[in-house]
Amino acid sequence: ETGVTQSPTHLIKTRGQQVTLRCSSQSGHNTVSWYQQALGQGPQFIFQYYREEENGRGNFPPRFSGLQFPNYSSELNVNALELDDSALYLCASSLRGYTEAFFGQGTRLTVV
């Protein structure tokens, strides 16, 4: 059984650029959630995907968007990057209706 994997592990982008982060779910999991963890803070919920559709969204602007694919892997896209988007982005997979979420190791995004 494979765990949750995220790529890339680190990324540096320039303000105004666009970025795509990727997540492969744990085998058998049909739900993916994305979190943003700023330095020194707890993770903040961005959104969740189930069966390729968004199923709940946190307080993030529309320039944060996502996709889920038929194999349940997922992408997080951020347009028009701002300096405050610098953070650790965590992906978590789970089974719909269950509480336990399994996290990946995250992608550290730095916007300069």
Next chain:
Amino acid sequence: AQTVTQSQPEMSVQEAETVTLSCTYDTSENNYYLFWYKQPPSRQMILVIRQEAYKQQNATENRFSVNFQKAAKSFSLKISDSQLGDTAMYFCAFMKPVYGGATNKLIFGTGTLLAVQP
């Protein structure tokens, strides 16, 4: 809206000793779930322990146990026989019940950095 508060930014404990991390939360829900997650330097969040609000018995997982006080909205984590590998950031988290199509999102506190000293 639910909130989770961890008032201890940093704590230190000697190896083999016991330490308690504090967490309070605010919610109008009667049924919910509470969690403690560990985030070591590897950055991966690892579930330590889970408590269901409708269960009066405190959850226990080996050296980890919780003191769940529903009326006080308090959820502390006790680590017994602390080990060097317990050094990590610990996050308290809240989740509403996951009925039907409800989003099972976690609401995290700001974390407590625990250092276990040899």
